[in-house]
Amino acid sequence: MRWGRLCVVALFAVVLLPSLAAAQADKFDLNGYFQAQYGLFTNTEYHNESDIDGFPSNHGDRVGKPSMLRHTLLLEADWRPFDNVKVHAVFRGVRSGALGADRFAQTPDMEYDLKYNHAPEVMDAKIQATHKRYYNENELREIYVDIDATDKINLRVGRQQVSWGDMATYRLLDVVNPVDGSWHLPPFEAFEDTRKPLYMAKLLIDVPCLEGNLETLYIPLMDDPEDTVTTPATFYGAWGLPVGSKNDYVSDLRVVNKITQYPKNDLSDARVGARWKGILGGLTYTLVAYHGHQLTPPIPDYVVKSWETDDEGFHNADVYLRVPRLNTYGFSVDYAFESPVGMVVKLEAAVTPEVQYAVNSPLSAGFTTDNRVDSTWEAIDPSAGAESDLRADMHSEERHHAAYALELFRSNQIRFINPKSSIITVFRIFQDYYFNPEDINEDEYKLGNPYVLETLEDGSRERNENWYIVYVPGYDSALAAPIKTTFVAAAFTSYFHGMFTPGVVAVYLPRYPAEIVDSSDVFDWETMENGSGFVSATMKFSFGNHWRLATGYNYLQGADPYYDLGFFRDRDEVYAKVRYQF
Numbered sequence: 001m002r003w004g005r006l007c008v009v010a011l012f013a014v015v016l017l018p019s020l021a022a023a024q025a026d027k028f029d030l031n032g033y034f035q036a037q038y039g040l041f042t043n044t045e046y047h048n049e050s051d052i053d054g055f056p057s058n059h060g061d062r063v064g065k066p067s068m069l070r071h072t073l074l075l076e077a078d079w080r081p082f083d084n085v086k087v088h089a090v091f092r093g094v095r096s097g098a099l100g101a102d103r104f105a106q107t108p109d110m111e112y113d114l115k116y117n118h119a120p121e122v123m124d125a126k127i128q129a130t131h132k133r134y135y136n137e138n139e140l141r142e143i144y145v146d147i148d149a150t151d152k153i154n155l156r157v158g159r160q161q162v163s164w165g166d167m168a169t170y171r172l173l174d175v176v177n178p179v180d181g182s183w184h185l186p187p188f189e190a191f192e193d194t195r196k197p198l199y200m201a202k203l204l205i206d207v208p209c210l211e212g213n214l215e216t217l218y219i220p221l222m223d224d225p226e227d228t229v230t231t232p233a234t235f236y237g238a239w240g241l242p243v244g245s246k247n248d249y250v251s252d253l254r255v256v257n258k259i260t261q262y263p264k265n266d267l268s269d270a271r272v273g274a275r276w277k278g279i280l281g282g283l284t285y286t287l288v289a290y291h292g293h294q295l296t297p298p299i300p301d302y303v304v305k306s307w308e309t310d311d312e313g314f315h316n317a318d319v320y321l322r323v324p325r326l327n328t329y330g331f332s333v334d335y336a337f338e339s340p341v342g343m344v345v346k347l348e349a350a351v352t353p354e355v356q357y358a359v360n361s362p363l364s365a366g367f368t369t370d371n372r373v374d375s376t377w378e379a380i381d382p383s384a385g386a387e388s389d390l391r392a393d394m395h396s397e398e399r400h401h402a403a404y405a406l407e408l409f410r411s412n413q414i415r416f417i418n419p420k421s422s423i424i425t426v427f428r429i430f431q432d433y434y435f436n437p438e439d440i441n442e443d444e445y446k447l448g449n450p451y452v453l454e455t456l457e458d459g460s461r462e463r464n465e466n467w468y469i470v471y472v473p474g475y476d477s478a479l480a481a482p483i484k485t486t487f488v489a490a491a492f493t494s495y496f497h498g499m500f501t502p503g504v505v506a507v508y509l510p511r512y513p514a515e516i517v518d519s520s521d522v523f524d525w526e527t528m529e530n531g532s533g534f535v536s537a538t539m540k541f542s543f544g545n546h547w548r549l550a551t552g553y554n555y556l557q558g559a560d561p562y563y564d565l566g567f568f569r570d571r572d573e574v575y576a577k578v579r580y581q582f
Contacts, residue, residue, distance in 0.1 A: 032075040032582060039068035039184075039575035041101070042553075046570050050118075057561060059242045060571035061101040067238060067573040069097030070135070070183055084149075088158075090142040096135035096183060102127045105237030106244070108258040130236045134182040142197050152206040159197045162217060164275050164288055165348060166332065167405040170430045170486065172350040173288050173330045176200075176217065176273065178230040178295045185239050185568060187507070188536060188554060196227050212278025219271040219292075225262030229323050230296035232260075233567075234474065241567050244474045251364065253305055254314035260298050260321045269293075284334040288350075294326040297473055299356050300394040303365040304380065307387055321473075324356045342410065349404040355434065357480060358473035359395045359452060362466065366392030397452055397469045403432030418493050428488040435482070448482030450514050468514075477562045481512040483522065501540040508533035509564045532558030532565035548579040 041061045049057045061067070073093045080086045103123035107130060144158025165174030169187045177195040179186055186194050199222040206213045221228050233240040263269040273290035298321035305317040330350030337343050366377045379388040406429050411422040435448040452467035471478035492503030511530040513521055521527070538552035553574050558566020 027080045029078045030075065032073070033579050035070075035072040035074070035577065035579040037068050037070040037072070037184075037575065037577045039066065039573045041065050041067045041571060042574050043570045043572045055243055056104060058570045059104070059561065059568060061099075061238075065100055066097065067099070067101070067571065068184055068575060069099065071095045084147065086146040088142060088144055088146065089140065092137060092139050092141045094135070094137035096131070098127050098131040098135070099238040100127065102130040102237035104242055105130045105240060106234040106258075107133075108232075108235055108260070126237065130182075130238075134180075134231070134236050152208070154204040156202045156204075157200075159199045159223075160202065161192065161195050161197050162200070162202065163191070163195075164273075164286070164290075166334075166346060167348050167407065167428065167430070168488075170403075170405050170428070172348045172403055172405055173286070173328070173332060175290055175292060175295070175328050175350075176219075176271075178228065180231045181233070181239065182231055182236040183239065185554075185556075185571075187505075187534075196223075196230075198223055198228065210278060211280070212276055215275045215277070217271070217273045217290075221263055221265050221269055221271070225264075226260070228263055229260075229293065229298070232297060239568070239571070241472065241475075242562070244476075251361075252309075252313070252315055253303065253317040253365070254310070254312075255319050256316045257318045258321060259318055261301065261323065263293055263323055282335060286332045288328065288330045288332075290328040292326055292328065294324045294356060297358075298323050299396050300358055300473055302391055302393045304389050304391050305377075306389055326352055326355065328352050344407075344409040346407040346409070347404065348407075350402070352401045354398045355401040356396050356398055357434075357469035359397060360468050360470050360476045360479075361474070362476065363395055363452075365394055367395075395452075399434040399436055399448060399469070401432065401434045403430065405430045418495065421494050423491060423493040426488070426490040428486075430484075430486040430488075432484050433482060434480070450480045450482065471563065472567075475562050477560075479514050481514060482516055483512055485510055485512075485522075499542050501542075503538050503540075505536045506533070507535075507565070511560060511563065530559045532556075532560070532563070532569070534565060534568075546580055546582060548577075548581065550577040550579075551575065 040063075042063055043058075043060055044063050046058045046060055046062050048062065051057055071094065073091075075091045077089045078086060103126050105126045107126055109129075140159070142159050142161065144156050144160045147155045147157075149155060162176040163174050164176065165172050167174070168191075171179075174191070177198060179191075179194050180196055181189070181194055198219055200217055200219040203216045204213060205215075271290070271292040273288070273292070275289075276287045278285055301320045301322040303317050303319050305315040307315075309315055328350055329352075330348065332346065332348040334344065334346045337345065377390040377392045380391050381388045408427045410425050412425055414423050417423060433448060436453075449463065450468045451463045451465050452469065453461040454464040454467065455461055469480050470476065471480045487508045488505070490503065490505040492501060494501045508528075509531050510527040511532070512527050516522060534554060534556040536552060536554045538550060541549040543549070551574075553572075555572045556565055556568050556570075558564060558569040560566045561569055
């Protein structure tokens with residue numbers, strides 16, 4: 001909500017700034033940085049090819065074309081008017097160049113053809129729309145007041161970030177703030193930069209007798225509606241999802257707009273959560289419960305089409321998307337083994353009941369699993385007669401979801417590589433599962449069932465292999481697998497007293513079959529060969545107190561161009577980041 005943000009900013013400017021001017025210098029601190037980020041695509045095999053139906057088989061851009069042209073000014077201010085009160089504010093201004101790869105963007109308010117449109121004017125319009133909507137920013141990202149009511153109670157009110165998880169891009173418990181990854185693939189950026197801060201009230205209560213603290217959140221959703229969910233990766237092109245893969249059916253609809261029904265600013269859509277963090281012997285643990293929303297992807301809800309057809313025989317249509325409610329329950333444990341291995345082990349797990357998935361596109365709008373014969377299109381305005389626009393509900397499926405992540409963190413002394421500093425190695429494994437309780441009760445599909453159970457006329461239910469739940473709405477070929485595994489390995493060190501820090505991160509996701517019958521399907525070598533992943537090599541330099549330089553190379557690959565990290569294959573890039581901080 002813009003008025004809510006304006007009121008907070010006005011209060012800060014009118015009430016706090018005059019007092020700030022009179023404050024003592026040691027109570028006010030201002031710092032920040034100017035940063036320039038540049039990247040170039042490097043895939044020499046990119047040929048701007050398309051398949052027979054016009055969909056791109058490459059997802060990046062030609063070698064030498066820009067992958068990122070971003071300039072950022074960030075200012076961070078802290079003011080302590082009283083010993084127990086602190087005001088914190090962060091401003092971020094961004095100017096970024098337009099990218100040619102955004103010609104693949106599926107902008108929400110532009111006509112989407114069934115066949116990819118190569119018309120130059122359409123390409124240019126998508127590039128400009130993406131640049132204007134996502135790449136430029138003037139934002140008061142954070143502004144909150146910290147109040148230490150007692151030595152054991154702290155209240156923080158305002159726009160802020162909250163991180164409850166500790167597993168990087170695999171956000172098991174880090175579910176409070178949505179993410180904007182429109183300018184770069186999120187794993188390549190710090191989460192502090194990609195998270196969308198939200199207005200909230202956070203209460204922290206220290207409980208010494210139990211060796212822990214309780215943190216509670218209340219989020220009234222005062223922000224702009226589109227900032228309350230993760231930016232859909234279809235709405236931008238250079239680092240977003242490619243144009244949808246071809247369908248195996250013919251539709252009479254031409255989608256003109258994709259309209260997201262964002263959560264509303266009322267009590268029914270408010271988000272709340274609580275985390276307990278404690279120490280038990282040498283073990284640090286957390287318990288989390290959060291009542292929020294399914295931040296990504298939005299689920300197709302219903303379609304409205306015009307009664308009349310255009311010159312080509314299509315009905316213009318608007319697709320309405322919704323953001324379902326979602327509850328998250330989880331825990332984490334953290335323990336340092338001093339001997340014999342000297343290693344920190346972290347385990348994080350979460351359960352999200354009733355996650356909603358889209359059903360594949362061949363289950364056309366206007367037909368549900370319970371009604372395959374008669375269309376369910378209904379007139380929006382019955383009084384308009386045959387001229388009324390028509391509405392049809394889309395079908396979605398619910399599954400329970402469980403996931404865990406295990407991390408091994410170790411500091412190594414490998415003298416012939418680095419005689420003076422440690423080499424940090426990290427290994428993570430993530431696994432998540434979706435399952436249907438009915439399948440488990442029937443003892444039939446133990447790890448879940450991607451196919452929709454159709455209700456027949458006699459009331460019985462039967463699996464229909466033509467109707468299945470999809471991994472990403474709009475991508476019929478992205479059939480969800482009941483298990484997903486991610487392997488991560490990383491290593492980094494430093495030289496010359498921290499002036500030079502090299503590092504490498506490797507990620508790989510095996511591609512499992514649609515159904516897991518037994519363990520051979522999980523450990524079959526073919527699943528590894530058909531997977532996707534990336535390798536990111538970085539070199540960071542530090543010069544004095546002000547200058548920071550980073551350069552690196554990101555290589556992405558995927559056997560399937562429309563699944564997991566295969567969505568981003570052919571977007572190999574070399575990049576550089578220069579920062580002056582003050």
